[in-house]
Amino acid sequence: MPRRSRSDEPRQPLSRERVLRAAMSLADERGIEALTMRELAGRLGVEAASLYNHVSGKDDLLLGMTDLAIAEIDLPSESAGWREAMRRRAMSARGLFGRHPWAAVLIDTRMQGEPTALAYADRVLRTLLRAGLSPAVAGNVFLVLDSYIYGYERQRSILARDDGGDSTDTAQDVGDAIAPGAFPALAQVAAAYTEQPFDEDAGFAFGLDMLLDGIERLLRAG
Amino acid sequence: MPRRSRSDEPRQPLSRERVLRAAMSLADERGIEALTMRELAGRLGVEAASLYNHVSGKDDLLLGMTDLAIAEIDLPSESAGWREAMRRRAMSARGLFGRHPWAAVLIDTRMQGEPTALAYADRVLRTLLRAGLSPAVAGNVFLVLDSYIYGYERQRSILARDDGGDSTDTAQDVGDAIAPGAFPALAQVAAAYTEQPFDEDAGFAFGLDMLLDGIERLLRAG
DNA sequence: ACCTGAACACCGTTCAAGT
């Protein structure tokens, strides 16, 4: 018995595009671990086996989602200075993580030599080379910046996961969880964030600007 | 029919400790995705169901491994200066990732309020507070440093994964994969690393020192 | 050309039964 597609939407033909978009929605709403071939097929009004006509397997599905996610990151503008370009792409990546919480993990684990990723890397490296860095240093700077951008999102999501609440709740929880006097430095920091909530965007910019300052000094020196 | 334990080792009684150690060995040798309850049980000469007498489930197993991994990171020495202490813990973490390739991912996804993790955080924060940072800034600095330390390992492992070879091979591959003239900046950087291999440790220290410089300036200013 | 139905080889986990 064919499952009817939901509600009154006209039954559209399946396509790779539709499968990938549905997978992104499912991952957005229910988390990446809820994304199974069977669940995804159900949402599309189809059996799991049918998906294999449009993606070659789950790996290919995740790869396609990764590609679409990367495409959502702003490419650094050609005209702006390198610092503004790097800052914009960092902030744009953070926006992406907000819309698609699974994106950081998937880009980490699934990024391959897809055209979208190569084009993105080329644009970033071109900006750094034009700024005056040698090719070897430009590559290292790219690696360092991405380490921080993706690493911060991972750390942030860990801290936020402890409970569904904001950073004040997390700090409160940490403060409550530890025995009085057991971890004084940790307790002191937790107390500070209980009074004054941690600003995730400002906290990100704090480290990013340290790195950008370091690059700027490098350019002035050499 | 009971599976005999392998070779001529005397059959030791199972324990949480032995289960965790065997899980770490298995993950070291065959990768974290090869770690299944059934496979682990087989290595211990036991059925999968028996493991549940010593760990409450796979989550608990991964959590226990994470805890043991964190315990392998050197705690910053009490006597050394803050910069030396932060540098040493960063390098110690990189050594851990070399011994246990799964550690970075697991610490990212599984770290919780375990005593080992809390003790570690307390020690790091104490060092930063003594150096003269306010509690709120110390927390932010901790977050920024860990973002970079764990983020670098993730990026590094992605680049190294393309092939089993070293960075020169990766650069060669990237150079070969792209059509001539398609991604000129990327090609230029790839060419540079084909001539002169990328030094992963130096590349890590490059970004780490930028952050430490930033913290140092912060301390001097405030 | 695309979807279904049924199967396969795998998971993590539970639980009564053994010792």
Add this chain to the structure above:
DNA sequence: ACCTGAACACCGTTCAAGT
């Protein structure tokens, strides 16, 4: 107290059969 055997509810994937 600890291990086994067998089952359960899930996975991703394959493939002959339908249309």
